Amino acid sequence: MGKKKRDDVGVNASSMADIAFLLLIFFLVTTRIASEKGVYRDLAPKPEGEVPPVELNKRNVYKVIINSSNELLIEGDEGKISQIKKDVKAHVNNYGVDPELSVSPKDAIISIKTDRGTDYTTYLTVLDEILQGYNELRAEYLTKELGEKITVEDFLEISRQDTQVNKDRYKLAKDKYPLNVSDAEPTGSGGAK
């Protein structure tokens, strides 16, 4: 009887690619590349006890009021969202020139007052416009100060403050244009919708 012919000892690997493909597709489908973003806000702590209202110079405050039908009242007049950015920049960067606007960027205050029935999206859009105004001012200031082109996008990167350089730059911009945006106590109870 002859010796049995040896079988091929290699493992059949041709289906390996198929298996890997299956796994690949599974991970492709379940992957959610971390890309969460948001509008940063620092809240003011609740005051303890009764605090007498601070007397503010009226000219330093830029007031935006949004009612429950999402209509804007800006500095006492009907306004549009599109004007906010320009207004904020003019208001903050006034240096006492226009008697209606702020004395200096450090004194400038932006106040947003909403109604409980205001749409969240509208509020966020207004906040976003205000931040845009501030960030443009800050970016322009940094460009002038550092002698290199800083765009608003660059500034957003800087404000993450993840490196020492960015920390210093952010502080420079923040000291020049501190962000004073306050959320005033809301009005109303939602209104009929």
Next chain:
Amino acid sequence: MPFKKKPKPNPEIPTSALPDIIFMLLFFFMVSTVMRENTLKVNVLLPQANQVQKMEKANLVANIYIGKPKEPDQFGTAPRIQVNDVFITLDQIQQFAVESMANVPEVDKNRFRVAIKGDVGLDMGIVIDVREELRETEALKIYYAASKGEAE
């Protein structure tokens, strides 16, 4: 002199390296995958904003989801607040914020942020309520989650 026929080259593409390539892709996706940690019980479609910043590392953020429940028959249609896997009421927010903050290592305490992930359809009322609750705690740094885009 008879022409010597050139040996025909093998017309097949060598596929023996294919599994390796696929495996490399596979590992890439395995590493970059972030599994969704908690199932959402509320519908949250994030609004758009322009001045958005990338969020901090996931372990430095406490998420608060606000939106209409996915199962209106069971939970009604009024907006609800969800953290982790459960619905909570307004007065539990403070406790949640304090507990989340306690889980953050001491060195990163000042980078801790609360993410308010609110649906586009919300009214300010519930957002204000949550915000006022957070003001009572030390978790004062927040962000309103939004996707990058031109706000209308």
